[in-house]
Amino acid sequence: MIIAQSPLRISLGGGGTDLPSYYREFGGFLIAAAISKHVYVSVQRAFNPGCLLRYSQIEHVNRIGDIRHPIIREALKLLDVDINYLEITSFADLPAGTGLGSSGSFGTAILKGLHRYARKVITTDDLAKMACHIELDILKEPIGKQDQYAAAFGGFNCYTFNNDDSVMVSPLDISSETMHHLHEKLLLFSTGISRGASDILQTQDRQTKENQKAMVDNLHFVKQIGLDSRKALESGDLDVFGRLMDLHWRYKKQRSDLMSSKEIDHWYNLAMNNGALGGKLIGAGGGGFLMFYAEDSNYLRKVMMAEGLVDMAYGFKYEGTKLLDGGEM
Secondary structure, X not given: OEEEEEEEEEEEEOOOOOOHHHHHHHOEEEEEEEEEEXXXXXXXXXXXXXXXXXXXXXXXXXXXXXXXXXXXXXXXXHHOOOOOOEEEEEEEOOOOOOOOOHHHHHHHHHHHHHHHHOOOOOXXXXXXXXXXXXXXXXXXXXXXXXXXXXXXXXXXXXXEEOOOOOEEEEEOOOOHHHHHHHXXXXXXXXXXXXXXXXXXXXXXXXXXXXXXXXXXXXHHHHHHHHHHHHHHHHHOOHHHHHHHHXXXXXXXXXXXXXXXXXXXXXXXXXXXXXXEEEEEEOOOOOOOEEEEEEOOHHHHHHHHHHOOOEEOOOOEOOOOOEEOOOOOO
16 A cells, blocks of 8 residues: 655745736745645555545546546546556545645645556656646646645745746745744634635636736735745744734735635634734635734633634644655655
8 A cells, every 4th residue: 555645734924926827927925834734645456446536525436537536537647547456545634625735735645646656756846746737727726836835845945936837945944943933832723614715716816817906916915925924934033923924814805805704803803812913814715724823822722712713733844745655766
């Protein structure tokens, strides 16, 4: 059995500028950190004919074209894998719809596992590119590239999205002391609201393509917040970083009426009134995880948990998508 493991991620500034509709015209920039929550995909030869797929649903097919799961179907097509006597199973530490990039993590994991199964070699950069190609070019999803790259590379990186579709990956120059303090003071809370990003991102994508000034100016400002966040993190000024998160969230909310809700606004204001310097919903918005930076993280944790929010313990993950069977090629 081949098992591929791919990390989820949190965005720390500049999110939204990784959509092609923006970066192909203006260039994009963001910071993302992989965390110790994962998507797993196992690939193995089955005992019975056909192709057995297990994810949130179960499929048993004889032809690739009959597969309902779009990413699995297109990955198998690209690699021209013989699906007879093939079994693929996917599972994760967290459910989909949390805003932590599970779709991109799944894409890199399935591709990593299938390359090993087909006895093919793939670099980290090509893994991210292929996962992006499936979701953005083939499936025409209105999404960006950060999830696939953050999953493939892991670590704590800055991503520059160039007009020619190339992506430059550079590690954030952050000290171990700053990283330790950031981990202590950066909290993640599950809202219990699962959401799809499609409607929100479609609005952003359409308005950017139409060069609507409000949307483009918003993304320009958010990109600058990403650049300013890099300076704050690399200089160790976490209070400035926290306040930039709050500014980022206020601008992010302007991009869509679906970005927040009365309930989410209530939780956000509660956190800000109880010691948080800043925060935001991770991902496209609408639900998933709320992230806050607070000097007294233990006090804020108690306040938010009393509201029924679930605190998620996590760590930063320095490895990207990899095989767990020791069979790297």
